[in-house]
Each structure stands twice: as C-alpha cells, then as structure tokens.
Amino acid sequence: MKEGNEYRTWKGPGEKEEEVKNILTKLDGLMPSITFTHINTTTSAKNSKATVLNHKDSYCVGDHLMVRLDLYDHLGKKKEYGGDFIRARIYSSSLKAGASGHIKDYSNGTYLVNFTLFWEGDARVSLLLIHSSEAVSALWAARKKGYAKIAFTGTFLNGKSTVFTQCGFNITTKAELCEYLDERDQEGFYCVKPKNVSCKAFIALKSYNSATSYLTDLERSLVKRSNIGVEIPHTFGDIRVVPCESNKTMSSERCRFRINSPFPSGFALQNQWHPVFCNMANLNTLDQIHTSLKGKIVYLFGDSTIRQWMEYLTRTVRTFKYLDSHGVGAQRNLIAVDMDRNIQIQWKKHNHPLITAYEYQTRDHNYIAREIDNIAGDKNTAVVIAVGQHFRPFPIELFIQRAINIRKAIQRLLLRSPDTRVIIKGENIRELDIDQERFSDFHGYTQDLAARDVFEDLDVGFVDAWDMTIAYTTPNVHPPSHVIGNQINMFLNYIS
Template structure:
C-alpha cells in the first residue's frame, strides 16, 4: 500500500540524500534503525567523527552541560576515554554522583555533568549541598552559540506517579524557553531515557513506565527548538536491555549530539 511504499522510501534513503541532523528537526517514530552497531536516523544524517581530530575540532571552545542521571554521566567518562586531551578535574565531591567536570585547556573545552534533583533512587551515598533541580540549573546558564545543554531524566521517576514526572518536564520546558529567549543561539538537546533490565524490581522500574514517560517527554518538548536523541529507539534497536548501555550505544548517542552542535 501507499504507507508501505513511503516507509520503504524512508529506509532506502542513503545518508547523502538526507539533510544533516539539526536543532529543531522533528524526530518521528520509529526514529531510526541499527545496522552493524551504527545508528541511522531516518529523518536526518549524522556527521563523521571517526577521528580524535574531528571530535576535538567540534568540541573546540564549547561549554557543555550534561544534566540528568547516570546514563549521561557515562557520556563524560566516554568522552575522556575517546579524547585523550580531555581530562577529568577533581571538584572535591563525594562518591560517583558528585559533580563531574572534564576540561581541555588547549582548546577551551569544558564538559560538566550534574545529577538531577529528587527523586533520585540509589543505594549509594551522595551529598545534597550542591543539589538543584534542572530548571534552576538552566536558569544559571548564560548561554551563547558555543554553549550546549543535554538533559535526560526518567529512570529515577519510574516508581513514582506520572504527575511528578510531567510537572518536572513542564518546569524544564519553561526554563528552556527562558534560556532561548535570552540566548537563542544556545543549543539544547533532550536525550530520551533508554530501556533497562527486566529483573530489577520490574513492577516499579519496568520499561512499561519508561515508555509512558518517553511519550510524555516527546509531547511536552515537541514544539521547542531543540534537538532530540531517541535513546529509547536506539536501545530497542540495539537490543541492549541494560540500564547503562554498552560503549557502542553511547558512541552513537554522542555522534548524534556532536552532529547537532557542529
């Protein structure tokens, strides 16, 4: 039928026939497919970052704020592993949920990760002195063309009523609108939550709750001028049912992020 032909046209479209992924593009469902450990968005084309030099050039003079849960904290570890000139800076915090910062002084690159506010479900110790909600963190960012913010949340909200998650998203949406009003060149990217293990308290943490939150997130941020990284579709396509996906999945997420900001 007509729908089948349209789907075939999308999936047969080569990289060169699609426009580069840009802030403001709408992400369809499904948003892409995985082939040989590489993610291929169906609505745009990702750039090539297969060398350290290309990554460094993209990150040069960039200030990047990673705001959310540990699936984004893994990004900062991966960046420092992939780019030797990016070094973690000790901010004298406590535990693995402290604020993380990586810097490349020669290229004026700064990447920071900070956990989102409560609810934050963990068996690990962490300090709350430096805690704040994502909306308030966004309000502290001056923003410019070389500033990027990546936001993800959801895993820690799964055991709680959906109203808690929706209210948090609405507050973040308002903060993003304020940021883009004072600094429209700032790049904001939302990373959806990924799938996770089924054996970890499935009644409270299962992907059933995650999918409902994913739909709510897409609807709430749909009309904003932002980028979207569909980690839900990525982890389903890559068949990685694990809370912290393997490196090749992280790299595909980061490739899409780098394409958005460069």
C-alpha cells in the same frame, strides 16, 4: 517547617497543574482498564500468532514488511481488546543491524507491525510481549496510588555526629517536618525533623525499595520474570532484502532540531546509527571530536545515563582532564577540561528523586531548571538533559511537572541566548529482570510519550535513545560503549 498530616509536592491549582492533568488525560485514553480473576484469561505470547501479510521471496531496500499479530489468552481464546505492551524489532546479527517496528493496535486483540527494511542482506523479526494488556492496566493503576514504593533515608549532621531520618515526597505524620521547597516551580521534598537538629544540617541521602506494593498477588504474577519479554512465535525465517534503485531510506537533509522525530527514527547497520530524518555525519575520530567541541562548554544534566556520555568522552579523548569537584561517591558532580582547545564539560545530577542505595551528598543538589537559569549561553554553549529512570517508581505527575519546569527554563535560556544548543536525550530501555512495578520499561514508555508532549514546540535537538536502545537490543540501563558513541555522535552533529 510545619506540623500536620500530609505534605505534597503540589501547592495549589494553576496553569501548570492544568497542563499536567491534560497530559494525564491523554495517557489515560491510551491505557486499557481491565478487571480479571485468573491468569488464564490474560494474554499468552506462546498461544499467539504472527503472520506476514505481504510475503515475497525477496524485498527491496526501503520496502515495508507487514506482520499481523493475533493475540490469544492461555485458554486459546482470541483476545477481544488491545493494550498489550509489545516490542517489535527487525535485526541482522551478521550485519550488526537493527531497527524498531511501528505497531498499530486495533483494540481487538489484533495488531499490525510495520517494519521498514533499511538494509541489504538478511533480516529476522523479533516480537516480544513485554506485558499483557492486563499487566499494563495493573501497572498503570498502581503507579497512580502513591509514592511509597521507594523509601529515603536522610542524614543530618548534629555537631560531629550524624543522625538519620525518614524523607520523601509525601510523608503522613504528626511529627515536625523539614520542608525543602522551590515555591516558584512547585517542587517539594520533606524529611522528618530530627530532634534538636536544624533542617539546614541535611547533608546526605540514600534510598531503598520499601515493602510497599500497590499490586495484588494475582497482578504481581503477571510481572514476574517468566511472563515478561516472551517471544510471540512465528514460522517465517530470514527475510531477504536486495537493493533497488528507486527506493530510499535516508534523508539528505542536515540534522536539525526537532523533538518529534518519526518512529522508527533510524536504524543501526554495522553498529553505526543512521537517522531516517537527516543525514548524520560520522564524527567519531579524535580529530573530528576535537573539532566539534573546540571552544565549547557543554552542560550535561540528569541521571547516570547522561553521565555515561562524559565518561565515554573523557575515556576516548585523552586530552580531557578532570578537575577536583570536591565531591564524594559516584554521584559527585564532574568537571573535565581540555585547556589547549578551550573545552569544558560538566555533569550534574538532577535533584530528587535520585534512587541509589549508596549515600550521596545533597549540598550540591539543585533542580535542572535552576541550573539552566544560571547559564548565560552563547553559540558555543550546549546543554543536554536526561531525566526519567529515577522517576519511574513514582506517580507520573512528578515526572511531567519536572519536565514542564525544565521546558520553562529552556524557554528562558533561548530568549536570552537563541544560539545556545539544547538537546533532550530520551530514556534507554533497561533490564527485564528488574522489579517491574518500580522500573518497568512500560513506565519509561509513558514518560517518553509525556516528554514528547511537553517539549514538542521547543527549538531543541532530540536524541531518541528509546528507539536506539531497542534497535541495538541493549536491555541494560547503561548500554555498551558503541551505543553511547552513537548517541554522542548525534549530539555532535547537532552542535557542529
């Protein structure tokens, strides 16, 4: 505990801080930096145009559909710079099919979208302007300005009564603070010390959106719901796709570990996910799931998007039985076992930040890196990690630092147990009507780029949930069961 003015997670320069700075520099190089004085000079989806460059009456499966985007502002003037955050997707409702498009930004208001035509039948194009380049510039600048968008309330036990106090990553105060530090990994969290109460009596935490905003009123107008996810108009209708013998869209190679999968990494057809870089078996029957998991212990670390995996498995595989983990609330740690097949699955939430208005216990909190350090590991051990959603409202350094700490723990695990299977699950896209300054998918996208940088040299599997949830067009932080089932199917392919 210390008294003073300002307490930060970073405790000094070092190799990790240098890596964080390098990744930030790369991200800065991708971001527009724009000053504007009126919304009329910002990108207008409705005034923009989409044109097919290689129009045909029909295309072969495996062909590419090339679409040029020319973006204009609200006054009808062609944009002279890039940086717009666009979501491109090709889909077929009748075939329950979808895939992302690859977007190239020419930095002059023109973009080229490359769609691979993965399936036979009809296909339609969706082009959404999620954020104008001006909004991207504002969101990126605002994210760097501080930690105050989310406020935390800590609960301390004082005898048989409870007292509440302010907590957070960065507290400016002259009051005495309780410091909860991991010196090795340079992680820190702080609470204003309640009078006459021990710092060791910290038992619970919850959060809420504060009144703080780092956007101006004009910038906030760019991220209101009516300006988010607006369709860029086009006049071309259904794309007709027919089979051709010479074209191939999928690999015959068995799914192997790699973090930097291509984009798009796959496509959905009849609601089944097909990666383009490997041949994924469909392991979705009860017997196949049992066979894949028999004798294994699976650790699921992270947020509620990976807790969904556990909930899906225990709902689908009725032989799993939950053990009493003696926690309370939705964030309690979960353990389920199948005694006959010697299967154990655990879910544990990641440590600060956990953003929820519902109070949760901190006594069973731990950093994922520390949890990984406690795993012995062997060929029947699998570790799945999913972090990101709860980091979006904070400066991205916090996320990058956490990812580096997790990477180092994975490296230690694989040194003592090379046969342990480690899988990174990417972020899901989420709702468009949520507070964009705090939770925009733009923040998730930057974290996805950073995570690929941090984990790229590891021998780990990667479930590209970002690409999957775009392809399935599920703008919900908790996607429906068929999407979760396909994420788990890919995981089972990695560990089988």
